[in-house]
Amino acid sequence: MIVLDNYDKxxxxxLQEDSSISNLDLSKLIGLSPSACLARTRNLKELGVIKQFTTVVDEKKLGIETLAFILVNLSPLNRETANFFVAQINRLPQVLECYTVTGNHDYLxxxxxKDMKTYRDFVIDSLMAIPxxxxxxxxxxxxxxxxxxSIPVEQE
Known part of the structure; x- marks a missing residue:
């Protein structure tokens, strides 16, 4: 675990509220000089605390109407089948997130x-087609x- 001070937090x-904020505006917001703020931001990125800067897209504005959570069971459940499944899932752009889970299912x-027909086609043609x-x-x-x-970052 990495220990963060209040400036890092x-x-x-x-940055989680607006990753496009300029370093100058960020430094003013948190009360550090621009060079100190930039050094801390770079350090957080180098440490892997900041994984990436990204843009959040409103899927509805792009005509994507269906959001679903799918619980998946594999058979046989072994390392080879699991590794193959994960490799295939990583190739499917419709899959936003994939988790290995406990309980009665193997993956979430x-x-x-775009719509329910597209969803049905995805399940039958892509997901169920994975050995x-x-x-x-x-x-x-x-x-x-x-x-x-956003991950909660508490300040003291």
Missing amino acids: AILKA LKIVA GVNRVETSIVMSTEKRTI
Whole structure:
């Protein structure tokens, strides 16, 4: 675990709110000189605390209407099948997130599709076509009440 001081935490909080903020504006916001702020930001990136700077896209504006969570079971569940499954999932742009989970299922996928027909085609033609996929169970998102990619960074 990396120990962060209040300046590092303030940088992370601000960048999670708006990663396009200029270094000058960021330095003013947190109360550091621009050079000290830039050095700390670079250090957080080098340490891997900041993984990437990104843009969050509103999928609805692009005509993507379906968001679903899919629970997947593999058979047989062994390292070879699991590694092959993950490699295939990483090639599918509709899959936004993939988690190995505990319980009655092996994986949890978060996927997007243009509409229900596109979603159905994805499940049949892409997901179920992966060797080892034995069973899928879907929950379609009806509405999103909260969504964030920000990790809470508490300041003392």
